[in-house]
Amino acid sequence: MSQAGKVPQSEQALENALIEQLETLGYSYVSIPDEAALKSNLKTQLEKHNEITFSDAEFQQILHHLDKGNVFERAKTLRDKMCLTRDNGESFYLNFMEQDEWCQNEYQVTNQVTIEGSYKNRYDVTLLVNGLPLVQIELKRRGLELKEAFNQINRYQRHSFGASHGLFQYVQLFVISNGVNTKYYANNRKQSFKQTFYWADEDNHPIKRLDVFAKIFLEKCQVSKMMSKYIVLNETDKILMVLRPYQYYAVEAIVEKVKHSRKNGYIWHTTGSGKTLTSFKTAQILMDLPKVHKVMFVVDRKDLDYQTNKEFNSFSKGSVDGTNNTKALVNQLSGDTKLIVTTLQKLNTAISKSRYQKAMEPLKDKRIIFIFDECHRSQFGDTHKRINAFFNKPQMFGFTGTPIFADNVAKNQHGKRTTKDLFGDQLHKYVITDAIRDENVLKFSIEYVGRYKQKDGSQNSIDIEVEGVDTRELMESPYRLEKITDYIIANHARKTHSRDFTGMFCVSGVDVLTKYYDLFQAKKEAGEHKLRVATIFSYTANEDDKDADGLIEEIDPLDGLSEGRTVNKHTRDKLESYIADYNKMYGTKFSTKDSQSFYNYYNDIGKRVRAREVDILLVVNMFLTGFDSPPLNTMYVDKNLKHHGLLQAYSRTNRILNEKKSQGNIVCFRNLKKATDDAIALFSNKDAKETIIVAPYEDYVTHFNKAFSTLLGIAPTVDSVDALVTEDDELLFIKAFRELLRLRNVLTTFADFSFADLAMNEQSFNDYRSKYLDLYDKVKSNTQKEKVSILEDVDFELELIHRDEINVAYIMKLLAQLKGQDDDTATKQRKVILDLVAGDAHLRSKRKLIEKFILENLPKVTHADAVPEAFSEYWDEEKQAALATICEEENLNPERVETLINQHLFTEITPLRDEVVAAMVNKPKLLQRKTLAQRALDKIMGFVETFIIDAPD
Template sequence: MNIPSFKEDQVSQIPALQLLQKLGYTYLSPEEVDNLRGNKTASVILEPILRKQLNEINSIQVSSTKMALFSDANIENGIQALKDIPMNDGYIAASKKIYEMITLGKALEQSIDGDKKSFTMQYIDWKNFENNVFHVTEEFSVMRTGSKDHYRPDIVLFINGIPLSIIECKRPDIKEPITEAISQHTRNQQEDGIRHLYIYSQLLLSISTLQAKYATTDTKEEFWASWKEKSEENEKIILDLVNQTLSGTQKAKLFLNRKEWEQRIIELKEKEQVTVSEQDRYLYFLCRPERMLALIQDFVLFEGGTRKKIARYQQFFAINKIIKRIQITEGGKRNGGVVWHTQGSGKSLTMAMLARKIYLTIRNPKIILVTDRVDLDTQITDTFRSVEVPVYNAKTGNQLVELLQSKSDAVVTTIVNKFEAAVNQLGSTPLESENIFVLIDEGHRTQYGTFNVKMQKVLPNACFLAFTGTPLMKKEKSTAQKFGGIIDAYTILQAVEDGAIVPIIYEGRHAVQDVNQKALDRGFDSVSEPLSDYEKVDLKKKFSRANLISKTEQRIDEIARDISDHYTQNWGLDKTGERSGFKGMVVTPDKATAVKYKKAFDLIGKVTSEVIMSAPDTREGNDDIHGEPSNEVVAFWRQMEVKHGKDFDVRLIRDFKKTDYPELLIVIDKLLTGFDEPRVVVMYVCRKLRDHTLLQAIARVNRVSQGKEYGFIVDYEGIIGELNEAMNAYSDFNEFDDDDLAGTFTDIKTEIAKLPQLHTELNAIFKHVANKWDISSYAALLTDEAIRVDYYQKFLEFAKILKLAFSSIDFENNTPDKTKELYKTHFKFYAQLRISIINTYSDKIDFKKYEKQLQKLLDQHVTTEEVIRLTEQVSILDAKAFEKELEKVVGTRAKAETIASRTAKHISERMDEDPIFYKKLSELIRETISDLRALRISDVVAINRLKELREQAISKKSDDIPEAILQNDKVIPFYRLAKANDFISDDYTIPFAMEVDQIIKQYSIVDWSTKPDIIRKMTFYIGEFLIDEMHVSIEKADEMAEKCIEIAKLNYR
C-alpha cells in the first residue's frame, strides 16, 4: 500500500516551495543566497539583486522631456540607508523606520546639470508589481545577535532582495503544530535572536499542511489571525496551481542538495491529482506577489509607536469594497454606506487604514471623522496620529468650517455636535466638492433623523461612510439603504469563530431584597402630593420601583459583597500571592450610587476600586428631578482632586490599564463605549441598559488577552430575560434580526449544562481500571500516549466548565451538595494524577495557559493539605534536583517509569550526536520497562538497572571504548559508527574514526554546516578514505560519509 510521508520537508516545506515558484517566485538555494550576501550570515539583504532593481525601477523626472538616473553613489547610499537601521530606540521603532523607507522611499540629494535637489528613491515599484523581482529561499541561515550560533527560518520571501516575509513550516502530526511554529517565530525575535532579519519582515506565516495562521512582527500568539476567502473560483485557481508541474530546471534546482528518494516521493505524489490544502490557500491568498504588495503597502500600521499590526481579512475586504464603491459616482456624488464590524474586531483601525488609503488614492481629499463622544473623538484622533496620518482636531464649529472651506487636503476629527454646528453655520453656502468624505463612528444613527436633511443640503456631494460595532436595528437597516446600504458586515459569531474576540458568558444574579410594597407606595404618594396627576405618572415612570430599589444602601451593600466575593474567588490573589492580571468594571445608574459602591467596596476590603465619572456640575448621570449633584458626590469629587490632582480620572484609567490597582472601575456612562482594555474580564451590571448602549457596554469584556477564555456579564438588574413587570423590565431584542445577534452571549447555565457529560467522558477513560483504589493502575493505563493526550484534553475541558460552575450562584444554590462534592473530589484526584503523569512520562505540555486557572479552582473550591503545582521538569543532569523530585513520586513502579521517561527524553534530545550509543541505551530502557510491565523483573531491579543507564547517558561512556580514544569525545561517535558496520574490520575502526576527525577539523570553518561546498568536500574525502584504504563499495562509502557529516554537524561547531 502506498502511504504519504509525514516528514516536515515532504509534507509542508517542499510543497510550499513548489507552490511559491508557481506563484512567481524564483527559487534560490541556500548556497546561492550565501554567495549573494558575500557569505556573511549576519547580513540579510541580497545586495546584488537590490542594487540592480534600484537602477531599474528608479528614474528622476527632470522635465517633461528629460529623465535622469540616480548616480552609482546614491544607489549605494540607498542600500546603506536600508542596512544602517539602529536598534537603540527599540525593535518596533527600527521596524517602523524600515517600513516607512520601503513604502515611502528614501530622499537623496543629487546634482543634475549643476542643480542640486532632493529626489525620492523607491525600493519597490508599488504601482507596477511586475517590475519587481520575487525570490524564495529555504533554511536561511542568520547569525544570532551576540553569538556565533545561527537560526534558520524555513522559508524567506524576498522582494527586490529585501526579506519581507518569513514562513515556518511544521509537520501536521505533531501536537499543536501552529503553536510550535509561532513559538519559533517568537524565539527568533528575542533580543539574542535574529531581529536584524525580522525588522524587514512585514508578513509572518506559520503553516502545517492542514492549518495555518498569519501575523506581522512582534505579535503575541493569541493575536495571530485566520484568513478566510472562500470562493469556487479561488479553489479552482489554487487546484490548477498545485497540480502544475515545475519545469525541469526548477526541479533540478530544488532537489539539488536533497536525497534522491525525497524527489521520488514528490514525483509519485504528482502522478495523481493533488487536493488543495489550507497551507496552499494561505500561500495563495497572502503571498502571491500582487496581494502581498497590497497587504504591505496599505494594510500594515504602527499603533501608538509600540505595536505593529497587519489587517485581518474582514478589514482588508471591507476597505477594498469601500475604495471600489467610492470610485463610482452618480450625479456627481460618490456612493457611501454602512460598515458593521462587531466591537473588538478592530473597527477604529479599519477607519484609520481606510482614511490612509483614501488619502493616498483620491486626489485632494477632505476626510472628516465624526464621533458622538469627546473620549471617542480623542481615541480616534490618537489612532490616526499613531498611524502617521496627519490629523486636525476641530474643537469648535468655526474651526471645522474653516477646515472644510480650505482648499488643501486634510483629515479632520470632530464630535457630532460640533459637526452639526458647522453644518448649521454653512447654511445656504453648500460645499459641493465630491472629494469630501464623512466617516461617522457609532454616531451614524444621528444622521438618520432630521439632521440628515441638513447634511445633504450643506454637503450635497459628500460621501458618507458610517461605521458601527453593534448590529443595526430593523428600522435602521431600511434607512441605511439611503446612504448606499450595508457595505460589509462582520458579525459577532464570525468574530468569535475567528478568535478576534472571546465569547461572552451571561449570568443573572439578582439580589434578594424584601420590599414593603404598601409602605413604598405610601411614601411615593406623600412625596408626589403637590404634583398634578400627569406629573405623578411621569415621576412614577421615571422612578420605577426597580430604580428606587437598586439605589437602597442595603441592596448596594449586598451586591458589593457579592461582587467582592465573586471577583476575588475567580480573579483575585491566589494562595501564593499571585494575581490573575484581569480587571473588572461595575456599571451603576448615577454618580451618587457609584460613590456608595466605592465606599461599600472599601469597607468590605477585598477588592480595590475607583470611580470614573465626569465632574458633578455636568449633570451627567443625575436622576434627581432637580438635576443637582448630591453633597456626597461633590465631597467625593473634591476629595479626589485634593488627593490626585485635577485630571485624576486620566491617571486612574492609566493605572487601571498599566498596573495591578485598581482591580475594579466603577462607571456610570463614561467608558461604556470606546474604552478598550483587553484585561477587563468581567462587567457587573447594576443599572438598566438599553439597545445599542447595552451591546456596546457588554463588548468591553470581549477583547482578546492571554489566558482569557471568556468575558463575563454579571447582571444584577435583569437587563436580559424574564423580569417582574413591576420592575419596568428592559425590553427584549425584538428590534434586531436574530442572525445579527447570534453569538452575542451565552447564558452561563447553557455552558454549565455540559458539566455532567464532560464528567462522564472523563471517568469513561478509566472504566477498564480494575482496582479503582490503586494509583499505579491508572498510571499503567496512561502508558499509552494516545490515551494520555485524550485524558489531558478531557480533564482541561472538565476543569474549565467546573470553574465556570463554581462562579455561578445558580449552580451553587440548585446543585445538590453531594454532586458538588463528587465533582470536587474527582477534580482534585484528576489534577494530581495529571501532574504525576506529566512528570512520569516527561510530556511536553504548554501549562502556562492553564495552570493559574486550575490552581485558582483548587485554592477556592477544593480543600487540600498541600498546594498542587505543575512545575518545569528537572533535567537528569542536575542529579540532586532530580533525586529530590524522584522522592515525591509515589510508588516504586512510578519511580521506575519516571527515571525511564526522563532518561529517554535526554537521549532523544541528543540522539544525533552519537546515534549508535544512544540507540543502544534507548533499546535497553525500552527492554527494561517492557520487562517491568510484563512482571518479568521486580520494581527494585528495574530502578537499579535504569539508574545505571541514566548514569551512562549522562557520562556518555561505556566499557567498550579503547584507551587510545577514551579521552577524545568527538572521535568516540565515529568509532561506534564504524564498529556497528560489518564492512569495516576491527583493525580499521580506530584509524577510521581518527581520520574522520582530522578531515572535519581540516575543512571546517565558521558556520560550515550551512555551506554545501564544504560539506561536499568533507563527504568526498571521508568516502575516498573508505574506498581507497578499506575497499568499501561506493554506495556504502557515500552512506557512511553522510552519517559522519550528520554527527559532525552537532559536535563540531
Template sequence: MSSVSEKFLEDEISTHLTAAGGYQLCKVGTDPEWRQDFKAKAGLDTVELFAFIELTQGPEWAKLVKAHGGEGELARPRFVQRLTHQIDERGTVDVLRHGVRDQNVEIRLSYRKPAFGVSPELVAHYDANRLTITRQLPFDPESTKTVDLCLFLNGIPVATAELKNHLTGQNIEHAIEQYRTDRDPKNITLARRALVHFAVDPDAVAMTTKLEGKSTRFLPFNLGHNLGKGNPPNPGGHKTSYLWERVWTKDAWLDILHRFIHVDRPAKGSVTARRAAEKIIFPRYHQWDAVMKLQADAIANGAGQSYLIQHSAGSGKSNTIAWAAHRLSTLHTEDDHKIFDKVVVITDRVILDRQLQDTIYQFEHARGVVVKIDQDSAQLAQALAGEQARIIITTLQKFPFVIGKIGELPARNYAVVIDEAHSSQTGEAAKDLRLALGAGEEHELTAAEAEDAGLLSTAIDPVEEALAQSVGARSGRQPNLSYFAFTATPKGRTLEMFGSLNPQTQVHEPFHLYSMRQAIEERFIMDVLANYTTYQTFWKIEKATEGDPEYDAKKARRAIARFVSLHPHHLAQKAEIIIEHFRQHTAKEMGGLAKAMVVTSSRLHAVRYKQNIDKYIKEKGYSDIKTLVAFSGKIDDGTGKPLTETNMNGFPEARTAEEFGTAEYGVLIVAEKFQTGFDQPLLHTMYVDKPLVGLAAVQTLSRLNRIHPLKENTFVLDFRNETDDIVEAFEVFHGCTVAPPTDPNILWDTRRRLDDFDVLRPDEVEAAMPALLGAGASDEKRSAETYAALGPAKARFEEMSDEERLEFRDALTRFVRTYSFVSQIAAFTDPSLERDYVYCRALSLYLRDTGTVERLDLGTEVELTHLRHQMTFTGTLAMTSETGEVRSFFGEGKGSQQELDMEHLSSIVEVLNDRFGTDLTDVDKLLLDQFEESWVADGELSDQAQNNTIDNFRLVFDRKFLQTIITRVDANDEIYKKILDDEDFRVILGEFYLRKVYERLRDPASS
C-alpha cells in the same frame, strides 16, 4: 529540510507566483546555484539588490561607485554595510519607502505604484521592482536551519512562511509552534528584516509581525466562513490559495508594503523605550478586503454613494478607518481626476487623531496632510474650503456644521468617514450634543437619565438624527458627498441610510461585514454571554396614606419602582451580594488582577450604591477592596453638600479611568459613564442593576469583551433583565448559532454524559494531577508528564468514529465551560469534580479541532414591607439565529400628549405586589409585625435604645431577635425555618428590624 508533504505546497505557491503573480524568479536557498545570493549575516539577497539598483538608478549608482573610489566591487560591500545599518536603525518599512542616502547619493530601495498619472518613467520604475521567492532559505549563519518560503522585494526579505500538511499529521498549529520554539527571535533576517511571518496549511493561515519565542502571538488571516472563523471550501484547490493568488501577487503585495503596513509607536516614554515597544501593524484579511473593496467601488461609482461597514468590536476599526481615509484622500479616476477633494473623519476617539497623523506620515513623509479641528466652526470652515489639509478630523458634535458647509461647496467632492454611525449611548452622548446646542448641564443630565429610565425605545439618538437630517431621502442626497459609516452595531435607521439594498431580499445590508461571531471565534473578543446569572427581586409595598389619590398608572409604577430600588434595605442586600461574589470569585480571576463594574440606572443610584458598598466593606473589615464611582454633574443627596465624582473619589474625574486601572481599585460603580468606549482588559465581571434594551444591552455588556493574556472567561450578574431580552439584543449583531442555555444542574449531567464514551478513567485522572497542577516540577518535565498522562485518553478518542469524536468533543467542551462558570457561584464538596475539570480542560485543549421627563415621587405615600432577592438563571445565553433584523420606526407616533391612564394608588400598589411580591405571604408579614410589637414593648430594649448608639443597641437586639425566633420555632411556620436555615435572610431581616425598632423606641411619636 522540507518533507515531501510540504514540497507540493511550495511547488504550487512558487509556480503560481512566478507564472501569474509578477515574481521574477524562484530560488532554492540550498541549491549551489543560488546559495551565495543570500548573505545571512546581512539578511539580504545582494544579487537581487544590485540588479534592481543598476536597472533603475544607473546614474546614481555610478556616482556612488565614484564616491567609493571608482571600483564597483569596493562600492557594493560598503553600500551593503550602509544599508544594513539604516535598516537596523530605521526599520525595513521606512527604508523601503524612503530609501537611503550614502555619500550624499540617494538610493531608492523600491518604487510604489503611481496613485495617478501615466508617466512612462514612473510606470517603468514600478515595473522594475524585483519580487522573488526563495524556498528553503538558510536564514541562520550559525546553523543549517531553513525557512520554507521567504518573499523578497529588491533583495530585502519582507515575509517568511512555514508550510504544513494535514496528510502527514501536521497543521497550522505545528507551524506556529515551530516559529515559537525553533526560530530565534533575535535572528537578523527574522527579527530585523522580514515584516511578517505566515503559518500556512491547506485550510488556514495565521500571521505575526514579531517573534517573541513562546510568547509569540499569531493572528488568524482567514476569509471567514458562514459568518464565523475559517475559510470556505474552494472547488478549485486549497482553501488558503487566496494567500498566494490574491495577497502575495505583485500589485496587491507591493500595495500592502507601501500603503498598509505601518509601525505603531507609543506616544510616551524615552526614545529607547518607545523604540523597544514599537510594533509593526499588518492588516488582517478583513481589514485589507474592506479597504480594497471600498476603493474599487469609489473609483467605479465616484462621489454621491453610501457605504456601511459593520465590523465587530475587536476588528481593529481604528486602523481600518485610517487606511480607508488615506486611500480615499488619494483616489483618482483612470483619466487622472481626483475623486474626493477632502476626507472628513467624524469621530470621538482621541487616539484616532495621532494614529492617522503617524500612519500617513510614514506613507508620505509630509506634514499637514491631516488636520484635527477641535476649536471653533471658523477653523473647521477654513479647513473644508482650504487647499492644504486632505484629511480633516472633527467630532460628532461638529457634524451638522460639516454637512451644512459642504452644501455651500458644490464644486468639491467630499468623503465623510463616520466612526460609529450612531451615538455611543443615549444618555451621555445626548447630553453632550444638547450641551453643544446651549442647554443647561444639570437639566440635560436629568433629561438623559429620564430617557434612560424608561424611554429608551423612543429616545432620539442625536447623532443618528443629525445624520438622517443631512443625508435625507436617497433621491435627495448631495451628489458631491459620499458616506463611509463604520459601526459594530448598526441600527435600522443606520442601515437604511448607509446600507446596500439587496435586490433579491429587498433589505439593506452592510457593504462589508466582520461579524461578532467571527471576532469571538477568532479570539479577538470574549463571549460575554458565556457565563450569565440573573437575579429577581421580590417585594411588596403598602399604601402609607389615609386617602386614595389618583395618578397616571405608568408614571406611578415607575416612581414606585424607583422608590424600591433606592430603598436602603434593597441597596444593602445587593451591596452584600456584589461584594461577597467579588471577593470569593472575581478577585481570584486573572491572577488576582480582575476588576468589576456595577452598572446603575441613574446618578443617584450610583451615589447610593457607592455609599452602601463602602459601608458594607467597612462593617466587614475588608481591606482588600476599594471602589470608585463615575457619574456626570452633581447630586444633592439631602446632606446639603452636592456630591460629585470628584469629591466622592478624592481626585479629578479625568483621572478615574487611569486610577481604576491600578491595583488599588477593584470595583467601579457607574451611571452612564464608561458603559461604552471604555477599553479596560482587566474588566472581568459586571453587576447590572439597570434595564438594558437593544443596542444599549450589547454596548454595555461588551465592556467585558476585551481580551487579556490572563483572561479565560467573563461573568455577568444581572439584577434587572430577562435572559430572553438579552439574547434578543445580541442576536441582531451576533450572526451565529451557538450552544443552547444550560440549567445549573447541567454540570452533573454533562459530567455523567462523558462516561458514556469510556474515554475518561478515574485512575488516569488521579494520576495526572501532579503534572497538571505543577507540583514542584520544571516546565519541561511538566509538559512531558502532561502529554504522557493525557495520552491514553487521546488514544481511545482516536479509535472512535468521526461522529463519536464530534459528540465526545462537544460533551467535553460543555462540561469544561459549565464547570468554569458554575464554580464561580457555588462551592463543591466533591473533590473528584474539581479533578475531572482540571483533567478535562487539558484534554479539551489537546483534542482541539484546529480547523426630559417629569418625575413623580411617591416616597412618602408607599411603604416597603417585604423584600427578597432570588437567583433565577445561571448558564450560557445562546444565539439562535444567523441574521438579526432591525427596523426603523418613522411616522408620527403618539408623542408625549397621550391620554393619561389614571388609577387609584391602592390599585397600583395591588398590581405591583402581584408582579413583584411572589412567595411573600400575608401570614409572614403578620408574624413579623407581632415580633416587632413585642420588641417595641420590651423594657430592656427601650432603655438600651434611649441611652445608646445604634451600634451599641445592636448587641442587645441581636440576642433578643434570636430568642424570639427560637421560642416560636415549634409553631412550625415556614417563616421560622426560613430565618433559621437561611443566614443571609436572617441577617438582612435582623438589620431591617434593628433600625425600625431603634427608631420607634427613640421617637415614640413615629409609631
C-alpha cells in the same frame, strides 16, 4: 489505504508541495543556504528591480543602511527610498519595494535558509521581494498545533532573526500552517497567538487549507498589496499591524464606491472587531485618490479619551485636541491638509456658525469624503442634515457595530430613521457570530442573579426580588441594593480571577448609583473589602435612563457645565465627594469646578481601568459604548437594557486578551433574558445564542470529567507521569492537563463552582499540576542541547496556573500560622504550604528556599509576629550568598552583574551574551565565549526569577 489510515503528511512533503505551488504562481525558486547567499541574491535582485548595477562598495552602503533599527524602524526603511551616493559622486534613489504599482516587484521563494545567532536556526519557506525576506512561512506536520509554529517563530526572533545584518527583521508577514489550518499575522513581537488570523472570503467563510490560502493570499499581487496598503505602522506603540480579512473587504468596498460612484454606504462590523483601525486605513487610502479633495474622519468627542487622543494624533498630529476649538478645523479645511481627523461637535460648529461661513464657502463644491466612526450615535441625526444642506458633493460612509434597524429604532429618534436611511446600502457585514467563530472576540457568560431562571434552568438565588414585581420602590430598596453589593464583594475575585481583570457596574440612574457607591465605601471603611471602586456620571438634569429604549445616551463630559443647562446640585455635590475619594486613592487633583477638569477626570478613569488600577467602575451610561479595555472582563447589570444598547454594554467585556480571559462575564440583577435573546437575534440571527453565550456550568463539568478520563488514560497516577518514556508521551500528557487547566479556568468564574462537582479532587489536580510544571522546568533547562526538543515550542499557558493571591506575602502569613500549632497540624500545614509553592509557576523556583527556612530557621523564631522579619533577613542572606556563588563560579564582577540585573529590571530586556562577557573578570577564549556566557546568563536570569521577582518586601 483508507483516508482514516493514512499517515499524516510530513512537514517536508508539505514544504515541497507549497514550493511547487508558489512556482506555479510566478515565484522563482532560488537556493539560499546561508546569509552570504542571501546578501549575494539581495544585490542581484535590487539591481534588477532598480535597473542598475552596484559596485561592492555601493552595496556595502546599502547593507549598512539596511542594518539599522528595530523591526518597526526597518519597516519604515523598506517603504522609503535610499539616497545612495555612487562611486562617481552622483546620487541615486534606490527603491526597496514598489508600493503604488505593487505587482511590479521581483518575487522569489527559497527554503531552509540557515542563520546563526545565539543558536543556529533553519527557516522553512521564505518569500523574497526584491531579494529581501518579507514573508516567512513556518510549517508543522498535520496534527500538530499551529501555536507550536507561532512559538517557533518567537524563538527565531529571540535567537537569530537579528543576527549579522538582521535581514530577517524585514519580514512583514508571518504565515503558520499545518496544512489543514493556516493563519497569518504581522511581525510584531508584542502580540500573542490570539492576534493571528485566518484569511476569509468576502462572506467571512474562513480559508484554512494551505493550498487554498496560498492560491489566494500568497498570490504575488495580493501579498504585495497586503504589505503595501494593508499593513499599518502604529506610531504610538511602534508596532506593525495587519488588517484582518473583513477589514480588508470593508476598505476595498468603500474605495470602489468612491472610485466609481457618488453613493454613500455603511459598514456593519461587530463591536470589538477593530472598526477604528479599518476606518483609519480607509481614510488613508482615500486621501491618495486624485479626485478626492479632502477626507474627514469624524468621531464623537465623548469617545476621545486619553488613549484614543493618543492614537488619532499619532496618525495625524494635532488633529484631535479634545476641545471646542473649531478655528483649527476651519484652517485645516482651508489649507493643504488632505486628511482631517475631527470631532462631530467641531464639524457641526464649522458648518453652522456664521463666523466661519466665509472660510467654508469655497468648500461647498469640493469632493469631500466623510467617514463616521460609531455612526449609530443619536447626535448624528441633525448633523447629517446640516452636512447635506451645506456641501453640494458630500459622500458619507459610516461604521457601526450595532446598526439601527426598523426593529430597534427609538420611537422619538429623528423621525424613525435607520442606518440605511442615513447612509444607504450596507457595503460589508461582520457580525458577532463571525467574530466569535474567528476568535476575534469572546463569548459571554451570562448569569441571572436573584429569583430568576438561568439559561440552564437552575436558580441562583440571593433573594433580591419578588417575582412578578418590578416597581421602583422595590428595585431601589436599601435591602435589595445591599444584598447586591454583598454579592459583588463576595464574588468579584472569582469573576475576575483574583482581580487580575476588572469590572464595570451599570445601574439605572444617578440616585441608585450614589446609594451603591455609598454602600461600597461604607463596607470598605468597615474592612469588608479592599476593592478600588471609582465612579463617574453626569450631574445634569434628567439623569435617569427612564425609557431604556435601546440607545445609551452618553453625556458629553465637556458639556457637563454647559451654559443654560439645569444642574442637579445634590448629585453634583455627591460626585465632588466621590472625586475627592478618587483623588485620595490615586494622588490626583480633579474636580467638577470646570468642564476641562471634569474631562481630565473622565480621561484618567479610562486610563486607570485599562491599567487594572480600578477594580469596579460604577456608571449609569458613560463608558458603556466606545470604551475599549481588554483587561475588563465582568459587567454587573442593574439596569434595563435592550437592542443595541444591551449588546454595546455587554461588549465592553469580550475583548481578546490572553488565555486566562476565556469569556466576558455578565451578571444580571434584573430579568434581561428575553431582552438578551432579542438583541442576539437582531444583531446575528435567532439561532445564534449557543454561539454567543457560553454553555451552562453543568456542561463544563461534563467536559472537565471527560478530559480527566483522557488524562488518566495517559498517566493513571501522579507518579506515572515520571515514568513517561518518550517526548511524544510527555507531549500527550502536557496537552491533556493543559485542557484541564483551560476548563478549570472557565469553571472557576461560575458562582456555583466546587471541586466536589468534579471527578477529580483538588489535591489530585494540584499534584498533577506540579508534575506539569516539572516538565516545563525540564524543557526550560534543556535549551542548551543541540537537538531541538519537540516540547520546546509547546505553550504551557502558565498564566492559567499563576494565582495572584498566592505570593510570597501570602506564604509568610501561612508560615506565621505554623507557630503555636501542635506537631500533626504543623506537619499538615507545612505540606499545604510546599504544595502551594510547587503548584505555582512563579513560586516554584523559591521552593527550596522556603523549605529550608521552615526546617532550619522557623524553629528558632519565638512568636508569629516575628516571622516576616526573620524571613526577610533570611531571604537577604540567601540572596547575597547566591549572587556571590554565581560570580565566583562564572568568573563575574559582582558590581557589573548587579548593573546588568538592574538594567534588565528597568528595561525588561534580557542582557546580551556580549554584556555578560564584558562582566567577566577574565575574558574566555573566543571559542568558549558562547557556551560560557550563555551558562552564566542562565544563572543570572535564574537568580532574578528566584530572589527578585515576587520577593518579600
